[in-house]
Amino acid sequence: xxxxxxxxxxxxxxxxxxxxxxxxxxxxxxxxxxxxxxxxxxxxxxxxxxxxxxxxxxxxxxxxxxxxxxxxxxxxxxxxxxxxxxxxxxxxxxxxxxxxxxxxxxxxxxxxxxxxxxxxxxxxxxxxxxxxxxxxxxxxxxxxxxxxxxxxxxxxxxxxxxxxxxxxxxxxxxxxxxxxxxxxxxxxxxxxxxxxxxxxxxxxxxxxxxxxxxxxxxxxxxxxxxxxxxxxxxxxxxxxxxxxxxxxxxxxxxxxxxx
Ligand code: ADP
Ligand code: MG
Numbered sequence: 271x272x273x274x275x276x277x278x279x280x281x282x283x284x285x286x287x288x289x290x291x292x293x294x295x296x297x298x299x300x301x302x303x304x305x306x307x308x309x310x311x312x313x314x315x316x317x318x319x320x321x322x323x324x325x326x327x328x329x330x331x332x333x334x335x336x337x338x339x340x341x342x343x344x345x346x347x348x349x350x351x352x353x354x355x356x357x358x359x360x361x362x363x364x365x366x367x368x369x370x371x372x373x374x375x376x377x378x379x380x381x382x383x384x385x386x387x388x389x390x391x392x393x394x395x396x397x398x399x400x401x402x403x404x405x406x407x408x409x410x411x412x413x414x415x416x417x418x419x420x421x422x423x424x425x426x427x428x429x430x431x432x433x434x435x436x437x438x439x440x441x442x443x444x445x446x447x448x449x450x451x452x453x454x455x456x457x458x459x460x461x462x463x464x465x466x467x468x469x470x471x472x473x474x475x476x477x478x479x480x481x482x483x484x485x486x487x488x489x490x491x492x493x494x495x496x497x498x499x500x501x502x503x504x505x506x507x508x509x510x511x512x513x514x515x516x517x518x519x520x521x522x523x524x525x526x527x528x529x
């Protein structure tokens with residue numbers, strides 16, 4: 271079922287298309303420390319990539335470089351064939367193509383749930399208020415928190431807040447969604463309600479990069495596992511192969527500690 275790009279194929283029936291996310295030769299330094307070492311990663315539209323690896327391996331840094339929250343020292347990143355510029359108006363527009371959901375939900379505490387979701391589309395995309403609100407209510411229903419629209423974030427559970435954060439990202443109509451440990455800060459009983467929303471998104475065809483150690487989710491929703499260690503991609507395979515038959519010693523070591 272995995273559709274990740276392997277070595278060039280000679281299959282004459284194989285369709286070539288522009289990857290939705292294309293990371294090529296990316297190096298990222300923090301001072302002298304190299305956090306990303308020549309990362310190459312092409313992700314076709316609709317693919318769900320599980321990004322996994324030890325703490326400090328560069329997973330968050332890779333996510334942050336993909337929407338230019340971090341600058342890179344070399345290489346290119348393109349979304350839907352368009353290279354991400356380093357800065358400027360064009361960057362803001364392209365960045366809107368990449369939705370991001372973090373471990374900490376980062377909702378605006380003094381704005382209602384509805385306002386949290388309408389803010390981006392109104393400010394960045396110039397969507398009219400009535401239209402933004404209608405879409406926000408539809409998205410809040412979709413993630414199961416429609417009844418909470420007029421409350422403040424603090425009145426919601428962690429699981430509900432994270433679902434609002436997903437709705438807020440979706441409101442920008444992103445082409446790809448990045449999730450950086452979206453359930454790590456949640457109480458255990460709230461993990462499933464967030465993963466369920468992500469599974470639904472995956473089924474609906476959203477292209478996703480998900481940093482998670484949730485093996486159940488990785489195996490059921492993931493098309494592909496990218497394993498990182500020390501700033502490098504060490505393994506890139508389908509979830510079943512990764513979890514049952516990892517080839518690199520570093521992946522074997524990592525899995526022996528978490529499984
Ligand atoms: P992961 O998400 O896999 O745990 P990170 O991408 O957060 O890893 O970090 C990768 C490496 O880069 C770590 O060694 C971390 O200490 C370092 N790093 C991350 N952000 C910064 C920063 N802003 N300044 C300096 N070093 C950083
Ligand atoms: Mg991280």
